Amino acid sequence: MKKDRKIRVLVAKPGIDSHYRGAELLCRALRDAGMEVIYTGRYQTSEMIVNTAIAEDVDVVALSYLGWSPKAYFIEVARMLKERGAGDICVVGGGIIPEADKPEILAAGVTGLYGPGTPLQEIIDHIVERVKKERWREQDSKLAAKN
Amino acid sequence: MAEKEIVLDRTKNRIIRLQTECGFEVKPVYRPEDVEDFDYERDLGDPGSYPFTRGIYEGMYRNMLWLDEHVLVRETVEKTKKELVPMWKEGYAVVYYSGGEITRAGIDMDHPLAKYDIGYHPEPYSLDAFERFMSGIALESGIFQFHGASCQYDDVLCVAQLAALAERKGVDKAKIRGSCINDPLNNKATDFTRDFPLEISMRLHGDLTEYIVKHMPRFTPFAPIGYNYYEAGCNSVQQLALILASLITYVEVALQRGLTPQQVLRRTTISMASCMDFFETVAKVRAARRMWARIVKERFKVDDPALCRLRIAVRTPGMSLTKQQPLNNITRIAFQALAAVLGGANTVDYAAHDEARCIPTEESRRVSVAMNHIIAQETGVALTADPLGGSYYVEWFTRKLEEEAFKLMKEIDDLGGMVAVAESGWLRRLVVNAAEQREKELEQGKLIQVGVNFFRIPEEQDMKIKEYRFENIEKVQAEVLAEVKRFKETRDIQKTRQALLTLREKAKGKENLMYYIVEAFKANATRAEILGMIREGYGYAYDTAGMVPRPSFLD
Numbered sequence: 001m002k003k004d005r006k007i008r009v010l011v012a013k014p015g016i017d018s019h020y021r022g023a024e025l026l027c028r029a030l031r032d033a034g035m036e037v038i039y040t041g042r043y044q045t046s047e048m049i050v051n052t053a054i055a056e057d058v059d060v061v062a063l064s065y066l067g068w069s070p071k072a073y074f075i076e077v078a079r080m081l082k083e084r085g086a087g088d089i090c091v092v093g094g095g096i097i098p099e100a101d102k103p104e105i106l107a108a109g110v111t112g113l114y115g116p117g118t119p120l121q122e123i124i125d126h127i128v129e130r131v132k133k134e135r136w137r138e139q140d141s142k143l144a145a146k147n
Numbered sequence: 148m149a150e151k152e153i154v155l156d157r158t159k160n161r162i163i164r165l166q167t168e169c170g171f172e173v174k175p176v177y178r179p180e181d182v183e184d185f186d187y188e189r190d191l192g193d194p195g196s197y198p199f200t201r202g203i204y205e206g207m208y209r210n211m212l213w214l215d216e217h218v219l220v221r222e223t224v225e226k227t228k229k230e231l232v233p234m235w236k237e238g239y240a241v242v243y244y245s246g247g248e249i250t251r252a253g254i255d256m257d258h259p260l261a262k263y264d265i266g267y268h269p270e271p272y273s274l275d276a277f278e279r280f281m282s283g284i285a286l287e288s289g290i291f292q293f294h295g296a297s298c299q300y301d302d303v304l305c306v307a308q309l310a311a312l313a314e315r316k317g318v319d320k321a322k323i324r325g326s327c328i329n330d331p332l333n334n335k336a337t338d339f340t341r342d343f344p345l346e347i348s349m350r351l352h353g354d355l356t357e358y359i360v361k362h363m364p365r366f367t368p369f370a371p372i373g374y375n376y377y378e379a380g381c382n383s384v385q386q387l388a389l390i391l392a393s394l395i396t397y398v399e400v401a402l403q404r405g406l407t408p409q410q411v412l413r414r415t416t417i418s419m420a421s422c423m424d425f426f427e428t429v430a431k432v433r434a435a436r437r438m439w440a441r442i443v444k445e446r447f448k449v450d451d452p453a454l455c456r457l458r459i460a461v462r463t464p465g466m467s468l469t470k471q472q473p474l475n476n477i478t479r480i481a482f483q484a485l486a487a488v489l490g491g492a493n494t495v496d497y498a499a500h501d502e503a504r505c506i507p508t509e510e511s512r513r514v515s516v517a518m519n520h521i522i523a524q525e526t527g528v529a530l531t532a533d534p535l536g537g538s539y540y541v542e543w544f545t546r547k548l549e550e551e552a553f554k555l556m557k558e559i560d561d562l563g564g565m566v567a568v569a570e571s572g573w574l575r576r577l578v579v580n581a582a583e584q585r586e587k588e589l590e591q592g593k594l595i596q597v598g599v600n601f602f603r604i605p606e607e608q609d610m611k612i613k614e615y616r617f618e619n620i621e622k623v624q625a626e627v628l629a630e631v632k633r634f635k636e637t638r639d640i641q642k643t644r645q646a647l648l649t650l651r652e653k654a655k656g657k658e659n660l661m662y663y664i665v666e667a668f669k670a671n672a673t674r675a676e677i678l679g680m681i682r683e684g685y686g687y688a689y690d691t692a693g694m695v696p697r698p699s700f701l702d
Contacts, residue, residue, distance in 0.1 A: 016252040068267040115470045116503045117599040
């Protein structure tokens with residue numbers, strides 16, 4: 001593993017939700033934390049997000065959605081990534097997420113859910129932990145097995 | 148072994164922030180010299196007299212209480228009415244409506260981007276759908292508040308639908324009361340919803356203003372929304388400056404179209420956010436009235452005091468509410484609303500304390516409605532106008548906000564005015580930088596939010612509240628889609644086509660588009676079709692998201 005390897009994050013806004021502030025603040029915070037950030041902008045379908053994530057070979061998809069149904073989009077993106085063989089990409093989601101929906105979303109493979117007032121550091125720590133301890137380690141061991 | 152004793156410390160709890168929310172340093176006490184050369188007649192005047200610092204009406208709340216507003220829209224018209232009708236019967240006079248996320252995005256329900264957002268908000272996608280929401284309401288009696296806050300064409304379309312409905316029902320439009328926001332500069336600055344390019348938005352803005360002034364004289368044609376600037380991160384100085392600079396622009400647009408100051412300045416209205424800083428809210432509301440009165444007199448050279456009055460709606464901002472310890476939000480909303488009333492607001496719009504967690508429940512809405520009655524009937528603050536007027540601190544604060552906001556307005560003027568700074572990106576940068584500044588202050592603990600960066604409690608010990616649950620959403624979604632399909636299939640498509648093609652032609656010219664939008668609604672066009680035709684008239688693609696083609700019946 002290269003020492004200066006940077007975590008690549010796709011910050012994405014699914015559906016027609018137009019609240020952009022959370023996504024933009026997150027982009028800034030992740031960049032400040034030394035990550036490479038790609039922002040999809042608004043009005044993305046789940047297919048569009050998954051296509052971009054795979055084409056850009058990102059480590060993380062961070063979904064920002066303050067609309068009606070975070071559950072539907074978060075689960076759909078996680079499922080589509082798995083179907084496309086990219087289930088090792090870490091998926092996190094932010095928005096107003098009803099407590100009652102959380103278990104189902106987490107069970108679908110989304111590892112972090114964040115509501116208003118979450119310290120950005122908490123999201124950064126989670127991403128670093130997941131990517132370095134799981135995705136990269138897995139990739140490295142696969143690489144080692146090949147060699 | 149004896150248990151370790153707890154040491155109680157009376158001095159542990161100290162004020163952390165020694166500045167106002169907008170960043171002014173505050174002294175421990177204010178004295179007469181802080182408001183030197185203060186002149187009662189020039190700086191305050193009695194309530195109802197120029198410069199209206201103490202309120203725009205002589206009797207203020209004794210004659211008429213402020214109007215209270217509560218946003219309430221449920222999944223279906225039936226569910227919404229079930230909660231609203233009892234409120235209306237108890238004296239609540241507001242019909243508050245806007246497009247939901249789908250029609251505000253300029254798309255119809257059968258668009259691929261809409262699939263998971265259907266069924267949460269009765270979307271006024273057609274005149275029939277709008278009529279279903281308004282059914283059973285005597286149009287002349289209500290106060291219609293259209294909230295195209297995040298998307299200017301939402302107001303254009305709502306007012307066109309209301310006018311079309313009045314024509315359909317044979318009601319005189321001139322009798323209908325209410326207001327719309329109609330503030331495209333704001334949309335450009337906060338970039339909230341995908342909107343038209345500013346050139347088209349400003350044309351529709353002018354068309355809407357002209358239409359309302361000519362045909363609906365009891366309706367407010369524009370009420371720029373300072374609230375959005377606050378929610379986007381701006382402080383009170385920026386909020387005041389941007390909103391009054393916008394108001395100047397809109398008045399100029401209306402005058403350029405040949406409307407008279409008497410027509411345009413009769414119902415001047417803005418909205419602002421209260422902030423958590425109590426006296427900042429009070430001072431901000433007072434400063435806005437005085438600044439506007441001076442602008443009308445000195446800039447527009449209008450002497451009639453009746454035309455110098457600024458009506459102010461104050462909204463308690465959702466952004467100030469916390470997900471953590473949600474019941475604390477009741478305290479926050481109460482202080483914000485109280486400050487608005489003490490500042491002399493004409494309308495107070497209440498947030499619900501569970502907003503950071505979920506869609507407001509019936510219970511949280513009731514708490515807000517009752518809060519309004521408690522402020523109005525129990526606290527005694529409504530008995531006399533501007534009870535804080537003359538306080539050294541409040542007068543210093545009011546003047547300081549006025550001075551700083553006028554400085555920023557001068558800067559905007561020097562850069563060519565609001566349209567120029569919106570086009571150049573200066574405005575957007577100002578808003579983004581303000582948001583980052585606010586976020587930094589919160590992160591660094593310089594701006595306090597109890598439960599977030601101060602007095603936190605572990606998540607598992609946090610307050611449990613009942614969250615609103617959407618019921619049978621899949622069933623509602625299927626019904627909505629079936630209804631849209633039925634509507635599109637059963638309308639007289641030749642009539643619809645004709646009205647829409649006419650609209651597209653007219654969009655290329657200079658005529659007022661409102662008349663053609665009203666006709667298109669009466670011919671059963673949908674919102675997305677209407678917007679698509681305007682876009683095409685200007686040479687843009689039919690679909691705002693660039694994902695679906697123009698419907699074949701319009702080829």
